[in-house]
Amino acid sequence: MLLSELKENQSAVISFCNCETDFGRRLCDMGFRSGERVVCVKRGLFKSPIIYLVCGSLTALRKADADKIEVVL
């Protein structure tokens, strides 16, 4: 499933994040890379952005960007 589909307080493991593009590399460096555990912490006022807990820090992503990352429960 997609990272953006996680409900609040649900956790999963990232199975795919494209680290080839500049933006993807940035995501990977921030901790959004295959094998990392991620928790959806809070959805924003308007469903986007969404705060995730990854690599020990809280990071906000837009829904559209979270759509690019795949996870398994």
Added chain:
Amino acid sequence: MSKRRVVLAGNPNVGKSTVFNELTGMHQHTGNWIGKTVETSKSRFYYKFNDYEIVDLPGTYTLSSSSREEEIARDFINSSLPDCIVCVIDSSVLERSLLLVFQLMQLSNKLVVVLNLCDEAKKRGIFIDDQKLSALLGVPVVKATARSGKGINNLLEQIHLISTNAIVPKPRIVLEGDNRGYEAAREIAAAVQKPKEDIKLHPLDKILLSKGTSILAMLGLFGLVLYITISFSNYPSALLKGLFDSLETKIAQLLISLGAADWAVNLFVFGMLRVLFFVVSVMLPPMAIFFPLFSLLEDWGLFPRLAFNLDYPFEKCSSCGKQALCCCMGLGCNAVGVTGARIISSPRERAIAIITNSLTPCNGRFPLLIAIISMFFAKNAALSAIILLAFLCFSMLMTMLSSKLLGKTVLKGMPSSFIMELPPYRKPQLFKTILNSLREKVLFVLLRAICVAVPAGLIIWLLANIKVSGISILNYMASALNPIGRIMGLDGVILLAFILGFPANEIVLPIALMTYLSSGALSDYSSLSELGSILLQNGWTVKTALCVCVFSLFHFPCAATLLTIYRETKSTFYTFLSVILPLSVGFSLCCLINVL
């Protein structure tokens, strides 16, 4: 003995600037959000008879991405070949931080790692074995809590040892090809720290980031800051006013007793000094109260939350939530807001943030707004604060609409992305923050007052007193501007004041009053309400007051901001747009109010 070069690198918001300040005894501005430091800053310190030059780089997650700060950091290290690189990392997120450590190792072996924010990590139950980490990495590791100065002496010693080649670190991680060190980071992090508990959202975030409450809570916090500013600035104002009044008389008497000519006394005392005194007594107190309070909110960590909440509306206006951060900085000073737009990585969105920044009133414009609100719209501080808050929200709305307009016309494109780390709340260091920001603001305003208000007072006095066929030049100018002013619900004098106030927004109101006073038979004023009556006698109505407020929110950026815009964009077109856009917004709104 030649200078030894030290470079401070690290992820954003891990306290590099705090370490920098502790090492050098400087008072570099720090804040609790990603990208507070966007420029490299340089300073010097002495340790064991050695002269060190230290450079604080903007924070970067790695050195290989194509963002501007990362480029600056990489190029700087490559070209300057420092004698020692200090990599500051957040102890709570060791694994991620190690990626940067690895990359720095590939550039130089003269590296020392600072495990900063140890107090926060401890609170979160994270303990790192620094000896083991040092052994695994092959470079010295120093534990520190820079805010309270812990570990700084040890760091100084390590810098000294490395840059004098007394110890030669041998980095043990070698990255080849596409390997970015993710695996190595995971292994090392697992080896040196106990498995940590997951962090939870701070209870306050449930209020500040949730649907029903967030907007109200943020408005409440800003409203409170404005309320304190308005209700407390009267006291220092009255005090300074009394002081300056007696000073003014004494200086005039002294000059006369020294045999100065009447016109010279008039020019010096009633021209130059009076404007200076006005700026200091009426304009300075609100700024000196607002700015420290605002810095406290910044240190605490409110701004990234605001950016988070506002990202969606800004995305709809083809920009991003980080623009809200630029607006916040703009509340302090538009020039700072414009420079701060560097945190936005998309060039298009950055240009939008720069061009629209002066739609946010800097605190040089607050005193004028506060004075007019309390003279014409509200008698008590609470109501004044609410009205001022409404003006701020309105300016935020206009910022969004203008961004949308720019995004649809000259700066077309898709909104890019938004990745932002949400830092933990940090208890502000009350005294340090207040003292630092107070000193910074007071000095800045005083200096500007002397550089700008004094010459402006001189010019106004000359214009008012040099007469051509019985009418002063000032009157000529004001009546020439009068027709345009009238269309906008203002008058020639106000418009003239805004134009002459181009070097600094603080002097707009003093200039307008000086002009009214010098052309009419009105004498000195003794309180804000008396000021109001001066304005009333010159034909002001509630509508005029509203138009002045709106035009003060939306006109052209001050000289310093405009120069910064040019420096940041290197584009005459964008600089031109930054003048035309707010000016047309202000002009049309004023005309609209005037017709209604």
